[in-house]
Amino acid sequence: MLGYLLRSLIERLVLLVVVSVLAHAMVHLAPGEPSEVDPMNPRMKPEDVARLRAAFHLDEPLHLQYAYWVRDLATGELRSFKDNQPVLPRIGERFMNSLPLFVLATLVIWTLSFPLGVQAALRRGSRFDRTTTVLAYALIAIPGFFLAYLVIIAAVQVLGLPVIGMRTFGAETAPLSVRVMDRIWHLALPTLMLAFGGIAMLSRYARAQMIEVLAADYVRTAHAKGLPAETVTYRHALRNALLPFVTMFGLMLPGLVGGSVIIEQIFAWPGIGRLGYEAILGRDYPVVLTLNLFAAVLTVAGTFLSDVLYALADPRIRLR
Amino acid sequence: MTTPSDLDAPPRSRAREVADALRGDRATRWSAATLALVLLAALAGEILIGATGLLDPATVRLPDKLLPPLSAPSATIAVAERPGLGIYLLGTDDLGRDVFARMLEGSAVTLTVGFVAVAIAISIGVAVGSIAGYLGQVRLGPFTVDGVLMRFTDVMLCFPTFFLILTAVALLPPSIYNIMVVIGLTGWMGTARFVRAEVLSLARQDFVLAARALGLPPTRVIVRHLLPNAAAPVLVTATVSVASAILVESSLSFLGFGVPPPHATWGNILSDGKDYVFDAPWLFTIPGLAILAVVLAFNLLGEGLREALDPRLRRR
Numbered sequence: 001m002l003g004y005l006l007r008s009l010i011e012r013l014v015l016l017v018v019v020s021v022l023a024h025a026m027v028h029l030a031p032g033e034p035s036e037v038d039p040m041n042p043r044m045k046p047e048d049v050a051r052l053r054a055a056f057h058l059d060e061p062l063h064l065q066y067a068y069w070v071r072d073l074a075t076g077e078l079r080s081f082k083d084n085q086p087v088l089p090r091i092g093e094r095f096m097n098s099l100p101l102f103v104l105a106t107l108v109i110w111t112l113s114f115p116l117g118v119q120a121a122l123r124r125g126s127r128f129d130r131t132t133t134v135l136a137y138a139l140i141a142i143p144g145f146f147l148a149y150l151v152i153i154a155a156v157q158v159l160g161l162p163v164i165g166m167r168t169f170g171a172e173t174a175p176l177s178v179r180v181m182d183r184i185w186h187l188a189l190p191t192l193m194l195a196f197g198g199i200a201m202l203s204r205y206a207r208a209q210m211i212e213v214l215a216a217d218y219v220r221t222a223h224a225k226g227l228p229a230e231t232v233t234y235r236h237a238l239r240n241a242l243l244p245f246v247t248m249f250g251l252m253l254p255g256l257v258g259g260s261v262i263i264e265q266i267f268a269w270p271g272i273g274r275l276g277y278e279a280i281l282g283r284d285y286p287v288v289l290t291l292n293l294f295a296a297v298l299t300v301a302g303t304f305l306s307d308v309l310y311a312l313a314d315p316r317i318r319l320r
Numbered sequence: 321m322t323t324p325s326d327l328d329a330p331p332r333s334r335a336r337e338v339a340d341a342l343r344g345d346r347a348t349r350w351s352a353a354t355l356a357l358v359l360l361a362a363l364a365g366e367i368l369i370g371a372t373g374l375l376d377p378a379t380v381r382l383p384d385k386l387l388p389p390l391s392a393p394s395a396t397i398a399v400a401e402r403p404g405l406g407i408y409l410l411g412t413d414d415l416g417r418d419v420f421a422r423m424l425e426g427s428a429v430t431l432t433v434g435f436v437a438v439a440i441a442i443s444i445g446v447a448v449g450s451i452a453g454y455l456g457q458v459r460l461g462p463f464t465v466d467g468v469l470m471r472f473t474d475v476m477l478c479f480p481t482f483f484l485i486l487t488a489v490a491l492l493p494p495s496i497y498n499i500m501v502v503i504g505l506t507g508w509m510g511t512a513r514f515v516r517a518e519v520l521s522l523a524r525q526d527f528v529l530a531a532r533a534l535g536l537p538p539t540r541v542i543v544r545h546l547l548p549n550a551a552a553p554v555l556v557t558a559t560v561s562v563a564s565a566i567l568v569e570s571s572l573s574f575l576g577f578g579v580p581p582p583h584a585t586w587g588n589i590l591s592d593g594k595d596y597v598f599d600a601p602w603l604f605t606i607p608g609l610a611i612l613a614v615v616l617a618f619n620l621l622g623e624g625l626r627e628a629l630d631p632r633l634r635r636r
Contacts, residue, residue, distance in 0.1 A: 015471070019478045030491035141563065141615035143570045143587075146608040149594055258480030262571055276483055277575065280490045288487060295480040 001311070008307070012300045019296045020289070024066045027285055033058060034081050034283040056081055056285075069289060081284045091272065091290060095256075097166065098264070098271035102256045104191040109198035116199070117206025118238065124211060132203065139200035148193050148266045161185050164268045190267045194260060202248070209241040216240075246313045250306030257295040341628035348624030351617035358427055358614055365424030374404035377425045377584055381416035384408070386600045389419075411602045413592065419606065426584040426607070430614070433500050433569050433585065434562040440504025442558050445511025448473065450542045450550075452512070453519030470516070473509050481506055482568070489572060494580040499572065503565050511557055518550040552629040556622050563618035570611055586611050 034056060053059045057068045072078035078087040120129040139147075155161040162168055168182050213219065214237050222232045261273035272291070279287035311317045342348050368375045383396045389411040393402045403409075409420040448469050456466025488502045522528060523546065531545045570587030572578040574594070579585045586607045593603030 015474055015478060018471075018475050022475060023479070027487065027491065030488075031493065032491065137616055137619055138612065141567075141619055142612045143567055143574075143590065143608060143615075145571070145574045145594070146590060146604070146611070149597060149604065153597065254480055258483040261482060261486065262574060265575065273483075277486065280487050283491075292479065292483065292487075295483060296478040299478045299480070 005308070008304065012304060016293070016296055016300060020070075020293050021066065023292045023296075024069065024289055025062060027288060028062055028065060032283065034285065069286065072286070073290060073293075078286050078290065080279075080287055082279075082282050082287075087286050087290050091275065091287070091294065094270060094272045094275045097269065098256060098260060098273065100187060101190055101194060101260065101264075101269065101271060104187060105194035105198065106252065108191060108195040109202055112195075112199050113202035114206050114242075117203040118210050118241075120203070120207045121210030121214065122233065129207075133207075136200040136204050139196050144193065144197070144262050145266055147196070148189075148263065151189060151193065152266070155189055161189065163189055166269060190263050190269055193263050193266075198252070202245075205248075206241070206245070209244060210237065213237045213241040243310075243314055246309045247306035250302040250304070250309065253302035253305070254295055254299040256298060257291060338628045342624055345624045345627070347620045348628075351620040351624065354613055354617035355621065358431065358617075361424055362428035362431055365421075365428050368404065369421060369425055375418060375421035375424065376401075376404075377417060377421035378582060379417060381412070384412050384416040385414050386596065386603075387412045387416075388600070389602050410606055411600065413589075413600070413603055414596060419589070419603065422584040422589055423586070423606065423610065426586045426589055427610075429496070429579065429583050430566055430569070430585045430587065430611075433496065433503075433579065434565040434618075436500040437503035437507065437565040438558050438561045440501060441507035441561060442511055442554060443508075444505070445508035446515050446547065446554060448508065448512040449515025450519050450546060453516040454523055454542055454546060455538055456516075456520075466516075469512075473512050476506070477509050479506070482571070485568060485572070486575065486577065489577045494577070496579045496583055499569065499577075499579055503568055507561060507565070511554065514553060514557075515550055518553065519546050522546050522549050552625075556626045556629065559618055559622035559625060563615040563622070566611060566615055566618075586614075 033053075050059070057065050060068070069078070073088075076086065076088055079085065080087055080090070116132055120132050123129050152163050155163055162182065162185055166183070166186055167179070168186075171179060171182055174182070214233075216237075219232060219237050222236045223229070227236075257272055257276065259273070260269075260271060261277050263269070264271040264274040265277060275287065276291045278284075279291065342352075365375075369377060379401050381393070381397050381401055383394055387408055389409065390407055391411065392407050403418045403421070405420070408418055410423060411419050413419055413422070452466045452469040456464060456469075458465045460468060484506050485502055488506075489499060492498045492502070519542075528541060528545055531541050536544075566587070569578060569585060570590055573585065573587035573591040576591075578588045578591065581588075590604065590607035590611065593600070593607060596603050
């Protein structure tokens with residue numbers, strides 16, 4: 001086990017290096033450069049462009065630019081092309097904004113999907129099963145921002161909920177209870193919108209898993225032994241059906257960066273997905289590349305975590 | 321249960337069995353009908369707009385902007401610029417363009433984006449997967465072909481997909497081809513992995529050994545003997561991927577990086593319509609519901625195909 005962990009850790013580190021090299025090359029080789037963002041400005045003389053290029057090391061060969069990026073990232077000196085602010089604290093701040101959204105959405109997804117999926121599997125073909133199936137497919141199929149707009153209109157017109165940003169502007173001096181409720185209301189809709197897709201996917205998956213396990217021989221044996229149906233369902237079937245979900249947990253980790261661009265954009269949530277979108281728009285390469293590396297680290301950590309968790313949960317799996 | 325009459329009956333071919341299973345499923349019938357309708361709309365769009373010029377999605381009529389569905393053109397509009405049907409069947413947008421004509425034009429473009437992107441993704445995935453699976457042990461210097469291809473797949477999987485698509489589309493010049501290619505190039509990894517697994521398990525079977533003993537070259541073994549046996553899951557993935565490609569295109573449109581004008585897609589009609597949610601709700605709901613219906617249809621069709629092609633999943 002320890003040998004496996006060490007070897008796979010090294011393999012994953014190499015993977016990350018390759019990913020960062022590729023991302024760096026791709027971003028820098030794409031047509032257009034940060035120094036050309038404003039080509040029509042008459043006050044931008046060729047020597048200004050040259051000075052900008054030199055300041056950002058854009059006039060150096062590609063491998064040197066990569067080396068500069070790694071050095072600056074390692075020393076924490078990496079600065080945004082846009083405003084010359086350090087990149088890492090900014091990403092950290094945006095990350096802390098996205099985190100509650102992600103954690104809450106994950107909690108909602110996991111607490112709702114399992115009961116829904118398992119009930120649908122147990123009552124296969126019933127009205128409940130058919131309704132949840134149709135709803136799940138509809139939630140997967142609806143364009144996220146279309147649904148978000150409909151929900152926002154409903155929430156504002158019917159319930160009068162605040163929907164934009166993280167808190168009500170000017171409420172900083174309000175009493176604590178008001179501020180807390182304000183934060184919660186602002187969190188509610190984006191969380192729900194982020195969770196919808198996940199609930200639909202995960203509950204379908206839970207249903208499929210449960211159906212497969214319920215057809216297994218050992219479940220039939222358990223029934224044949226005369227065990228009560230409840231015991232068979234929850235002790236024999238459910239436990240085995242839940243096993244693959246241990247891995248899902250790790251695989252959902254990268255959603256923290258890439259999964260919320262649209263939702264954060266709609267709700268003006270100053271999170272990490274929106275930071276990425278703004279950085280891409282402004283060709284802010286240091287931010288784009290660092291965010292990309294961060295996402296890759298999350299992906300790699302997620303698969304690593306799911307491998308280990310699976311081995312811990314399933315005695316049939318031995319990592320060598 | 322097998323009854324005597326079943327045994328007497330001639331064995332049904334596999335294609336028949338699959339077709340029967342598909343026909344027996346209500347959701348599959350509904351999605352097939354929906355997709356047929358959309359194809360018909362795309363075709364009608366080509367005829368009405370391209371060939372006969374009866375409808376014109378590009379005509380701007382500012383006096384008639386934001387008219388609700390089924391309203392007639394105002395008297396100030398020149399006769400040549402009136403909609404071919406006499407009324408605006410689905411209303412007009414903020415430039416007075418006929419939404420019905422734009423939706424018809426958009427259905428062809430939307431489907432094209434979906435199909436081409438998925439065709440690219442599936443081709444790469446099948447090629448990478450079958451080469452890695454069948455010729456994986458060939459050595460390239462210190463590495464095996466399988467090692468190189470699969471590590472590359474791992475690298476691609478490390479990029480957050482939507483973020484990667486957004487980066488590529490934003491940095492490249494806006495064009496419908498770039499969008500199709502980028503969605504295709506970022507979507508092949510899953511296919512590559514399961515085609516490889518499928519080929520690895522098929523390659524050990526006797527019929528492949530027989531084919532190799534006959535002296536067939538690897539390409540022929542892969543194309544004629546391995547891939548047809550791995551086709552079922554590929555078909556299912558392709559169907560579901562078209563749905564997600566359409567959704568990705570609409571998300572890109574929302575962020576302003578979708579298919580650029582003059583092409584109308586459902587995604588960019590929807591995203592333009594979001595600015596008029598209150599003044600002209602039909603501009604928003606019509607393309608939104610259209611996308612919902614098509615994506616739903618592709619997903620349900622994929623699910624139906626999965627069940628029909630895999631006898632273990634078929635309902636008893």
